[in-house]
Each structure stands twice: as C-alpha cells, then as structure tokens.
Amino acid sequence: MKALLSKSPGGPETLVLEDVPSPEPGDTDVVLDVKAVGVNYPDVLMIQDMYQFKPERPFSPGGEISGTIKAVGKDVTKYKVGDRVVGSIGWGGMAEEAVVDQARVRPFPESMSYEEAAALLMTYGTSYYALKDRGNCKPGESLLVLGAAGGVGLAAVELGKAMGMEVIAAASSQEKVDLAMEKGAAKGFVYDRGPLDRDQQKTLSNKIKELGGGGVDVIYDGVGGDYAEPALRAMNWDGRFLVIGFPAGIPKMPLNLTLLKSCNIVGVFWGAAVARDPEANEANIKELFEMYEAGKIKPHVSNTYPLSEGAAAISELMNRKAKGKVVVTV
Template identity: 55%
Template structure:
C-alpha cells in the first residue's frame, strides 16, 4: 500500500509518500481499498499539531474516505467483499488501504461516484445538523452564510435552498460570488479581506439591506474573526447564530448584542453529536442520501488531486482559495 504520512509537525511540504505492507483487518474491522478521500480544513491543522486530535506519528491525514470492502475481520456481520462504503476516519485516509471499525462504514448508493461519496458526510453532515437540529430552519426564513464558497458553506447553501429558505452568501472574491450564485444563492456579498471598524459597519449595512427590515433569521458562520460581530448585528428577533468554525480567528462578541437582538448564539459540534445521538445521525444521513437522489444536493468538487500530489490539495485548502470541495484520488 501507499500512504502520504506526516512524520513531523509542519505544513504539507513535510508529508512523505511511503510504501507500507498492506494492513489486515482485526476483530470487528473491515479492510477498505480507498478510492477517494475528501480534503477538509482539519487536515491542514492536524499535520501542524494545531487540531484538538493529535494522532501518534507517523500518520496519514484524511478524515473522510470512500472505497470498497476488500476483506472482513472476525465477528463482522452485514458486509460483503465488494461493498461500496464511505466512512469518517478522523485521519488515515490519504492511503490506498486502511482498516476501519465496521460500525463506522456506511454503504452508499451505486449511483453515487466514489468522489462524491468521499466528500459527502463531513460537509453535508455538519451543515444539515447545524440547520436542522441546531437552527430548526423554516422555509420562510433568511439564512446568511459566511465563507459560503467553501465545503460546508456550499452545503449550507444547497440545504437551505432545499428547505425553501432564502440565502445570502458572503464571500471574499467575485469568483466565489459567481460560484455561489451558480449553486443557488439568492444574494451575494463580497466582503473585505481586512475588516476594520469602517469595513465592519459597511458589511453589516450590506447584510441588513439585503435581509430587509426584519433582519437575518439564521447566520451560518464558518469564518469567525472580525466578520462575526457585523453578522450578529444583522440578526432578526429570535434569530439563531450558528458557530461552525473560525479559520479567521476566534471572535470576541459583545454579549449585549444577543440581549438587544433577542437572538441565540448556538454552538455546532457535529462530531460530538454523532456520538451523543447516533439514531439522529443515522436519520440525518438517510435524509441526505434522499436529497442527493432527488438531485437537490451534490458535492461541488472543484479539483481532484492524485495521492502523490495531495500536498497541493492541502495548500489550496489552507490558503482559502477552494471553491466547494477538493478530493484526493488513489492510484
């Protein structure tokens, strides 16, 4: 097997393509021939030891895979060799083979390509949990998506539109703005890269102008930093501000704002929710497969890299130039 390994803390340039013996499945495990792996922001942090999960080295990044079952370990039922499965692995996905615990494998439809399956659960799972379980989004509401051209952002646009909501997409470039319009955003705002007080006021004013006099019902914030406060200032009464991520930094929020707005600041920790509510997670995954089959959602894959060039995929993600999703394909 081949694997792209993190052998020391650092950026993508520190990863090494390595040949290793093929693994064998242990008790309760499946051996997966990986066909494709999704690339997600935590991968860029994990190799630098900046993520809350720090696997022992050497390890391969890649927390989301799709492939075929090659072998089945002892005490595993419900799977056959050749089954097409996807899984959230945490790490290890940038490899041609890996073993996973059987209960983590999810069979996916024959009509879904491996590339779509490899970048399906993380982004859509996060955004569906956020909008359905945390925001309780309704069809007549307005959603503001910050970082709308990224993986979870594009999923949030598609899922909000599937629910019948109105979407304002906020992005950092005209290219990203056109991309968001193409996938269904009703309105688009291009915000400044440097968000000083004047830029914050202007950004908040643009949001309010597009949202109308009642304000934004749901803010989906996958950016954080200085973009958070002006978004919060645009909230409607009983609005829900979803804290999804903060690649621009952890914001400092004046707590008088949620009081004056009568709104909620709601944390979105999808990974923990999967373990705390497995039945709810299963229902959500079934809902997402149904929406995919109906053509209402589809991963927006903008680039595919071979395993030997997966470092380039991580660079592209880290510099926030990605439109939608990036996938690593295996030889």
C-alpha cells in the same frame, strides 16, 4: 502500500509519501481499497497539532473516504468483500488502504461517484446538523452563509435552499459568489478580505441588513475573525448564530448584542455529536442521500489531486482557494 504521512507537526510541506505495511482487520473491522478522500479543514489543523484530536504519529490525514471493501474481520456481518462504502474515520484516509470499524462505514447510492461520496459526509453532515438540529431552521427564514463557496459553506447554501430558506451567500470573490448563486442562493455579495477595520465592519453589517430586508434569521459562520461581530449586529430578533469554524481567526463577541436581540450563539461540533448520538446522525445521512437522489443536493468537487500530491490538496484548502470540495484520488 503507500500512505501520505504526518511525522512531525507542521504545514502540508511536512507530509511525506512512504511505503507502509497493509493494515489487517480487527474482528469488527473492514479494510478498504481507498478510491477517494475528501479534504477538510480539520486536516489542515490536525497536521499542525491545532485540532481537538491529536493522533499519535505517524498518521495519515484524511477523515472521509470512499472505496471498496478488500477484507473483513471475522465478526463483520453487515458487509462483504467488494461492497462500495463511504466512511467517516477522523484520520488515516490518505493511503492506498484503510482499516475502519464496520460501524463507521455505510453504502452509498449507486448513482453517486466515489469522488462525490468522499465529498459528502463531513461537509453536508456538518451543515445539515447545523441547520436542522442546532439552528432549528424553518421554511421562509433567511440564512446568511459566510464563506459560501467553501466545502461546508456551499453545502449550507444547497441545504438552506432545499429546506425552503432564502439564502444570502457571502464570499471573498465574485467568482465564489456566482458559484453559490448557481447552487441555490437567492442573493449574494463579495466582502472585503480581512483584517477589517471598523468602517469595513460597519459596511459589512449594513450590506447584510440591506439584503436581508433589515436583518437575517440565521447566520452560518464558517469564517470567524473580523466577520463575526458585524454579522451578529445584522441578526433579527430571536435569531441563531451558528459557529462552524475560524479560518480567519477566533472572534471575540460582545454578548450585549445577544441580549439586545434576544438571539442565540450556537456551537456546531458535528464530529462529537455523531459520537454522542449516532442514531440521529444515521437518520440525517439517510435524508442527505435521499436529497441527493432527488436532485436537491450535489457535491461540487472543484479539484482533484493524486495521492502523491495530497499535500497540495491540503494547501489549497488552507490558503482558502477552494471552491466547493477538494478530493484526493487513490
């Protein structure tokens, strides 16, 4: 079978497509004929050795996959050959076949395509965990989404709307803001591309306050960098600042602002949360599938690439050009 491999640390240009042996299932594993692979920001970091987890090389990027089961281990009881499943596997997805423990795959709705299934778990799982479990979001609250047209950002927009919140979408172009508005944001604005000077940061903070009627209750920050502090300055009393990721750099926050506003800065690490409390995650995924079938959420796949062009898919995400989700098809 063919697999896209990271053999040394570096950017997408270091990835190579090679023939490798087909995997054999362990006792509790299933082997998937991979149909689609969701591309996520951890893929960008992992191939550069910049992520929390560092797989042994060579490895294939791609942490969420959908496909059909080709083979099962002798102790697999939940699935059979031919079942359609989606899996969250960390890495190893950008290949024609992938081996996964049965505990890490699940069936998905018949109405959902392979591409949509591969675009749902990590982005919507992260954003739902952020808003529901870490942000304790409530109907009627205001939600600012920074980076509102990316994979997790667009999911946060949809989920915020589904949860009864007033969503303000912020992104780097009008085209991206328009997409977020189509997905449920009540208001939106374009922010300057960083780095931001102090005047630009003040303008950003004032714009958030203006659209939020004085401030916002919850901030979903998938951008970081120079955008984080001005957003925090626009937070309401008892607000929650959700730390999602740092494509614009890791910010340094003045903690006196948390005292003055009696607000919380809350970390969101969905992958670790899944490992620590798999039952809670299963309940969340079940609710996400129900929202999909009710028409409240729908993964936006903005671009697809064949496996041979998987490096270009990762580059699109790394260069912050993606709108919604980028998917590699196999």
